[in-house]
Amino acid sequence: MNVPTIQTFDCGDCPIRHRAVCARCDSDELEALDAIKYYRTYDAGQSITWSGDRMDFVGSVVSGIATLTQTMEDGRTQMVGLLLPSDFVGRPGRDTAAYNVVATSTVVMCCFRRKPFEDLMSRTPHIAHRLLEMTLDELDAAREWMLVLGRKTAREKIASLLSILARRDASLRPEKDSNRRVFDLPLTREAMADYLGLTLETVSRQVSALRKDGVIELEGKRHVTVPDMGRLMEEAGDDSDGGGFL
Amino acid sequence: MNVPTIQTFDCGDCPIRHRAVCARCDSDELEALDAIKYYRTYDAGQSITWSGDRMDFVGSVVSGIATLTQTMEDGRTQMVGLLLPSDFVGRPGRDTAAYNVVATSTVVMCCFRRKPFEDLMSRTPHIAHRLLEMTLDELDAAREWMLVLGRKTAREKIASLLSILARRDASLRPEKDSNRRVFDLPLTREAMADYLGLTLETVSRQVSALRKDGVIELEGKRHVTVPDMGRLMEEAGDDSDGGGFL
DNA sequence: TCCTAGCCTTGACCCAGATCAAATCGGACC
DNA sequence: GGTCCGATTTGATCTGGGTCAAGGCTAGGA
Incomplete structure (x- = not known):
């Protein structure tokens, strides 16, 4: 993409x-x-x-x-x-x-x-x-x-959103390690749900699941660390680079 | 819209x-x-x-x-x-x-x-x-x-698609009765499903349901008559004029 | 320090739509 | 007319995510 x-x-x-x-x-x-x-x-x-x-x-x-x-x-x-x-x-x-x-x-x-x-x-x-x-x-x-909304599972949706936010954030500030990303979630769980066509409960559950599975790390509720962008993009169901923007 | x-x-x-x-x-x-x-x-x-x-x-x-x-x-x-x-x-x-x-x-x-x-x-x-x-x-x-994909039910999705197709078709050929529309579905059930983020079975079922409820009439599998566009747009969950295009 | 109000998380249960499976329909071609 | 094949319908069952409900966490205000 x-x-x-x-x-x-x-x-x-x-x-x-x-x-x-x-x-x-x-x-x-x-x-x-x-x-x-x-x-x-x-x-x-x-x-x-x-x-x-x-x-x-x-x-x-x-x-x-x-x-x-x-x-x-x-x-x-x-x-x-x-x-x-x-x-x-x-x-x-x-x-x-x-x-x-x-x-x-x-x-x-x-x-x-x-x-x-x-x-x-x-x-x-x-x-x-x-x-x-x-x-x-x-x-x-x-x-x-539209692909995200129409065809992805809740987990993939969350991973897609995180991946986009991580990448947009990264393009603002220079990164050293291209595989690791750290950023603050600019959205409430409810706003994320509205973006993803989900409910806030589902968002919360899937974020927890991704944390439990080591795809992301959370410090507080908003500060996110992605240890491995490749892994995250796999979770998002994206191929190579995971068509992102926005 | x-x-x-x-x-x-x-x-x-x-x-x-x-x-x-x-x-x-x-x-x-x-x-x-x-x-x-x-x-x-x-x-x-x-x-x-x-x-x-x-x-x-x-x-x-x-x-x-x-x-x-x-x-x-x-x-x-x-x-x-x-x-x-x-x-x-x-x-x-x-x-x-x-x-x-x-x-x-x-x-x-x-x-x-x-x-x-x-x-x-x-x-x-x-x-x-x-x-x-x-x-x-x-x-x-x-x-x-995106609103259709993210937030509408299967029935509303079908109604939205039909309403858009009816309106786009109507703008190609002049219509007399503004409330009634007749057109041919240009898409297979599978293509409709791909558009709506559904499966073809669900599309088929919901089309049947709309027919049973008198929202549309079918002649063969593709020729559609909408007796009342207002009704259809209500089913689509659209307000006044049902934001259309495409 | 406690209280309050937003957020957020987690659990229990349910249902719309997916999945799997079987007919049926209709047109193209022989 | 008969056969074949893709498109469609319909039924039975399963499940991801919605819904409802009960707490928890944290920051700001008194």
Whole structure:
């Protein structure tokens, strides 16, 4: 499978380096982007966007983690995307949000007002291209996830999620030992369940089982050590490199 | 939810009118597209693309139906997309296919060699924009499907699929009675199962159940009549209009 | 220090959908 | 018409994961 490179860009004074929308842009274009950008902070649990609401900005996550969810009338909810630093939020060309976006931790967003962003986009082909690439990556991620949701067992689902989180985390900070990974779970058991199409009880049981079997080690409830990524990816049912992203 | 308009365009001598990649293009641009396009026919069951293979064209489906699937080593497979006439296949900027694409019926594709298409794309912003829109629609479709896969019951899954097929079919041919729909199932029970993350037996049972309950009528095994789309969408667990596409 | 509120874990039991097995249907081909 | 084969239906049984219920762990507040 295809593991897209983490989307990061340097937009001047954002606290992290990332090259998302403005990779390859020249300085004029960057200046134009700078002119319409602003920052906004959301507290953990706060809603960034509510499905159906008017949405007059697009932007990318600078720090923190947000989730993209859909809900049925009876309350069943499914997470359809996990937004990590550098991920893009919002859809140019549409003025209402299609999903609920909720901050899981404190989230800082680098926002662009939608109209000026769209204007800029139609003037600078780079940006449209970049956005196309990012969208295609997201599409691949969504499709990979369809396989997880439709055909994997609970244990494989958990292993898949851990493997993705471990790899996304690893691409943020350089690792020495390529086989060992250490990271903090950014999600509650309930959020994991919503991502995996499971119940929180099943998530809890399977995490315990993986711990018992030595696939992972836990320190507290959130701090995870993966002694052997290969083993984890086997558990996930992934072949060679375990098509991951998101 | 958002029901994207069917992507169709008129590319000169294609047997159907569609406005996919070249909507809004002027005549010069159309001519440039014409210059690099060619047609190719695939028989039912024939593979159009094999995951991991080199892919040197992109294109859109002119007629027939193809499926986009992912497979695990042990044979479990999940359909991740259904390609109906006018849908776009292939990813500009990547030279290997990410999925298996298989013709379900005889399929005619309007292809563009990838390199010239990419060149053309970088010269004509319209096309990149159009592609971005189409990709965003597909992403919405994939995410909608994640909700189906992750949280719906077997009966709701079947109803969701039928509702999507009925609506996509309806947007191809004009309908008088907006409540009634008649169409042919383009998929075997097994393909439906692969789409829905079920087994073919369960698909068969639930289709029978929906027939018994008067939600649909069957003539033979493939010809479906939906007497009341509202009822069907209720069964699908969809609110108002039942987020559709694909 | 204790209390409280979220999380999280674990156990007991149940059921929707998987699995295994057997017909039946329908079209293509002789 | 008859045979064959793949697609479909239907039945019987099994089981992974859902549901319900009872504690446990930890951080923050008083």
